[in-house]
Amino acid sequence: MLPMLPTIAVASGAWRYAAACFVAAVVAVVVFPPGVAVALALGVAVLWFHRDPGRNPPESGIVAPADGRVSVLREEGDRVRVGIFMNVTDVHVNRAPVAGTVESVEHRPGAYKPAFSKESDRNERVVVDCGDYQIALIAGWFARRIHPYVEAGDDLVRGQRIGHVSFGSRADVVLPPRYDRDDVRVAVDETVTAGETRLVATEPSASTH
Structure with a gap:
């Protein structure tokens, strides 16, 4: 047998x-x-x-949308962006960082620069806008297949699968405006796990938009 x-x-x-x-x-x-x-x-x-693989999201906080290494941590006006570079050995299924309702899913054409470089800020991407926060699934020089699983009107829970990027590359979360850089618990080059590693420890309050 x-x-x-x-x-x-x-x-x-x-x-x-x-x-x-x-x-x-x-x-x-x-x-x-x-x-x-x-x-x-x-x-x-x-x-x-x-x-x-399955994941076990914590009961609170804002979790990483991707497996990989933190490659971007910067302030953009009144928002903070955390970007995670997914290496070829990382899981490439992306997850919702926190509960929310999808307001739009927008494909934005762009370049195909290496996802670990600064030039990747101009790369092709799919932006999932949940009003209070955004997730961007970003293509790289080799990864050019972005597959979102969600659409406008979908209600998300923390750690829910929202899409994947075939053969790459980077996933960013733009945090709610009430958080600043001091609230972020991870640092550049730190390794994180999608749906489990907390980027921010506290739960976001009701949207201020």
């Missing part, structure tokens, strides 16, 4: 990318047998890259 293989949850649409590799493996059986192993390995790697 064959042993049971562990099941791995993957992001929506991941099987579409992996299927291309598995089809290539079938074709390679006939036209180029040595390529079978390569195609199968690529297919497995795609599924691993799009893995979607």
Whole structure:
């Protein structure tokens, strides 16, 4: 009897990318047998890259929208932006930092600079605006597939899946205006976990907009 293989949850649409590799493996059986192993390995790697493990959000605070390393922490007028760079080894499913109602989901075209560079501020992105705060899913030089899961009118809870960026790249949260930089508990280069690491310890109060 064959042993049971562990099941791995993957992001929506991941099987579409992996299927291309598995089809290539079938074709390679006939036209180029040595390529079978390569195609199968690529297919497995795609599924691993799009893995979607469960998370346990805390009961309060504003949590990280992405796994990765804090690459941006700056004030923009009366708001604070926290940006998280997702390396190739990080989980790329993004999560709501706190409860809210989606007011709009806007695609903004732009460049494809490396997500860890300052030039990535001009990159293509999808902005999820919840009124009191915003989340930006940002493409990089290689990552050019942004997949939002939410739309205007959706009610979010802390840690809820809101989208993923295939093969990249960066996720930012613009905090509610009542918070300043001193309220942020993380520092640049610190590693965070989506849906679990608290960027801000306290719960946002009712919107002041």
